[in-house]
Amino acid sequence: MNAAVLAFFASCIVVFFGFVGATEWLIRDQVLPQDTLGAHSRLLNTSQVSDAAFGDSHAARGFNASDGFINLAYPSENIHDMAVKAMSYFSDHAPGRIILQADPHLFAPYRVNSRHKIDNDVPNLHIRSVRHRSRAFAYWETFLRNGGHLESKVTVTDFGSLLSSGDLSAVPPRKRLLDAQIRRTWHTIRETEHVETARREYAALIDWLVEKGARLCLVSYPVSEDYAAAMASATSSAGHEEEIAFFKNQAARVGAHYWDARAAVRNRGFFRDVDHLNSEGATRFSPDLLKACFGD
Template identity: 45%
Template sequence: MLSSISSSESAKRAPVWALMSFVVTLLTVGLASELLIRSQVLPQDSFAQHRSILESVDTPDAAFGDSHTARGFAAGQGFVNLAFPSEGIAHMAWKTQMYFADRTPGRVILQADPHFFASYRLRRQFEAYSDPSPRLLYLADPRHRARLPGYWTRFVESGFKLDSKVVQTADGALLSPGDFAALSPRAQILEARKRAIVHQIGADERVQLAQQAYAGMVTSLTEQGAEVCMVSYPVTRAYRDAVGAAHQPMIDFFQGTALRNGSRYVDARSTVTDQSLFRDSDHLNAQGAAAFMDQLLSACFGERPS
């Protein structure tokens, strides 16, 4: 009888203990994640400096895009690089509207890469930059919360220390090391194929909406007097082979948009042939960005920097 009562009471307590264990685990993970952000991420967070540059510089010549521009356009020569990794068309449109709200645009470089229309990009919701004031919990910041799995993965893989090798220039570029040519030919092909799968173009209706937003951005800038140059950035031969002809409709869209707006379109995907100038299959490294700079400005604006 007593054994029966004891078993019954234990059964009743089991859900309570399970709930308490879950709460304790959740709090532990949360506190560990907050500590990771404060001790490892914030000291080398390039976003804070990026935001400061966006809000403080005053130059009419600017470049916008995602990591292809951030890492592939060395800036300087009168330009500021206002691109940031993982941002898409919505962020570009928002930034150009905000940045040129109180200044007349000059030479404007807009990234024109087909992967802007990849499924994962089209699913991503736009969020304007949040209030930069210090937070009680940085874990509550949507930007950090969304990147938390990546933080933990890199933290563990790097031996429990996050150490960014990215160099952020005063002009906003995020220049990276890396040598794609150091990989074996097989490894190059496999990496490029993985990227090509991620960059598969999304559903037609979402692509059309994104194209409308991009075209509207170009039209708005040209109407303000900007000299717009749309650029498809260099990628490796392995990446081009992996993508094949799948991205050609997006290239046609960029060409058509430039033609309708009297802008210039530069297809630079195959212009950098030295594979050691790439950090991975579709991003230039710091040396590649420096080597590409003069070529880009010449192709876009018919001039070479002095």
């Protein structure tokens, strides 16, 4: 092997390790201080609060928990994840007031076929984490485009809520329509064995919570008029009314309260996109949620 080839390989090695080192610095300096998953995991592992909310991004962004309540919802979680998390969290103390998300899209194919996991095994080098490694180039792209800094658009509150900016009213009508139709496609329910399994897991979860003494409230979170219109134009199998009936029946079966809040917010300025509240929307909606569920 001649000197030129050796020099080339040596240069490649230097560049590789230089990129790894620089990316580790970027993750530690820019990403971790505002990492929602890290903050969520720490809260989940250290909190002993009895009043809690569980769900996916609709609950994480839509319920602004305040003193006395903790929001343990996290984006992309499905019913299986909610059950595992709730049972683990309340393994050593009793539940109090519990808000459990009851949105039909929890039975959508992309949700029932997935398994989301909170990973508490933090490697010595964060670049070794699958989550950060897969996003390394995106981190650098955003870092450079923003002039040498990363800034999250999500605020993690002291009580676990993941509040977001955004204003659906500023989005052109044509784009709102397109986004709502895309969501409708994602959220179309197909009767499968996975859906039946998810229904059984949901029923088992509420049984477990009630047996542990929880004051349970099932909530279908607000969606925009654009989303509601898209779902209303869908076929009966995609329109979500069967799933709403399921949640109502489950609540009635165990004596829990169910609140269908899908139409509770109609101001587009309170949404970040067609089916998630923004920070102001969540702040305004949350007192109504507590009052509807628990009379607070």
